[in-house]
Amino acid sequence: MSLLGVLDRIADKPTFDKAIEPVRKAVAALPQAVKDLLHGTWLGHPLHPVLAQVPVGSWVSAGILDVIPATRPAATLLIGTGVAAAVPTAMSGAADWSEQEVGVRRLGAVHAVANTAALGLYVGSLVARSKGAGTWGRVLAYSGLGLASGSAAIGGHMSYSLSSGASHSATAARSLTPEWIDLGPLDDLPDNKPTLRTGEGQGAPVPLAVVRRGARVDAFIGSCSHLGGPLPEGTIEQVRGSDCLVCPWHGSAFELDEGQPRRGPAANAQEKLEVRYVAGRVEARLAGRHTEG
Numbered sequence: 001m002s003l004l005g006v007l008d009r010i011a012d013k014p015t016f017d018k019a020i021e022p023v024r025k026a027v028a029a030l031p032q033a034v035k036d037l038l039h040g041t042w043l044g045h046p047l048h049p050v051l052a053q054v055p056v057g058s059w060v061s062a063g064i065l066d067v068i069p070a071t072r073p074a075a076t077l078l079i080g081t082g083v084a085a086a087v088p089t090a091m092s093g094a095a096d097w098s099e100q101e102v103g104v105r106r107l108g109a110v111h112a113v114a115n116t117a118a119l120g121l122y123v124g125s126l127v128a129r130s131k132g133a134g135t136w137g138r139v140l141a142y143s144g145l146g147l148a149s150g151s152a153a154i155g156g157h158m159s160y161s162l163s164s165g166a167s168h169s170a171t172a173a174r175s176l177t178p179e180w181i182d183l184g185p186l187d188d189l190p191d192n193k194p195t196l197r198t199g200e201g202q203g204a205p206v207p208l209a210v211v212r213r214g215a216r217v218d219a220f221i222g223s224c225s226h227l228g229g230p231l232p233e234g235t236i237e238q239v240r241g242s243d244c245l246v247c248p249w250h251g252s253a254f255e256l257d258e259g260q261p262r263r264g265p266a267a268n269a270q271e272k273l274e275v276r277y278v279a280g281r282v283e284a285r286l287a288g289r290h291t292e293g
């Protein structure tokens with residue numbers, strides 16, 4: 001088994017599910033506007049990895065400055081900066097975690113416990129430094145750095161190996177061929193209701209979610225950017241002033257005009273196809289971002 005393969009074993013085990021579930025429910029019960037702020041829905045990008053740079057960067061830098069006696073006051077300042085930034089970072093991570101699949105939630109619980117312990121060590125380091133116990137302050141800080149680094153590896157495994165923060169619509173879009181796809185006659189598309197069409201993929205068909213509003217058609221990759229939910233089975237709703245395609249799994253809403261998220265948990269945009277009308281038929285193809293030349 002690989003070094004981080006042990007994390008997959010943890011993700012498979014339901015041992016602590018009963019303890020984790022009440023916490024997940026409490027986070028999920030936060031007001032939608034607060035959760036969307038924490039997800040990064042307003043940013044069009046997950047907020048947690050953006051915020052996480054501050055504590056990680058501050059604490060790594062503090063570890064270097066602590067080696068040199070003359071720069072230790074600066075190290076203390078950086079440790080304090082990391083401690084202050086750890087709170088909003090944890091909140092954004094918790095919001096994302098509460099709407100992930102069960103294996104990611106199990107690993108996320110380990111990530112959270114390790115980060116909380118690291119935070120405690122850094123707070124202890126600040127207290128020790130304020131009392132003039134510099135050696136203890138450094139011992140606690142380096143212990144915190146070790147724990148936080150291990151925890152960051154868990155977070156990376158959740159993102160890269162378990163795809164917890166990746167756009168699932170971008171993954172599906174990558175396999176779509178760049179040719180125009182015939183979506184059929186305009187009149188065959190129901191009004192204001194997502195409809196399933198398929199595009200040719202490299203080896204397997206790619207589901208598309210097609211929405212007609214009168215004479216206008218919008219076409220999206222059918223797998224929701226959040227966790228791959230089936231958007232052709234979703235609904236059309238007005239969300240925060242925009243007509244949106246709403247995912248049936250966790251309620252993410254993507255505006256029909258641009259595919260930007262208007263309500264989370266999705267923070268990534270939904271991949272959109274360009275559309276043209278040829279002799280009463282509708283055709284779509286992927287925009288240039290995923291195609292060569």
Ligand code: FES
Binds near residue numbers: 227229247249251252
């Ligand atoms: S899969 Fe979660 S909102 Fe679509």
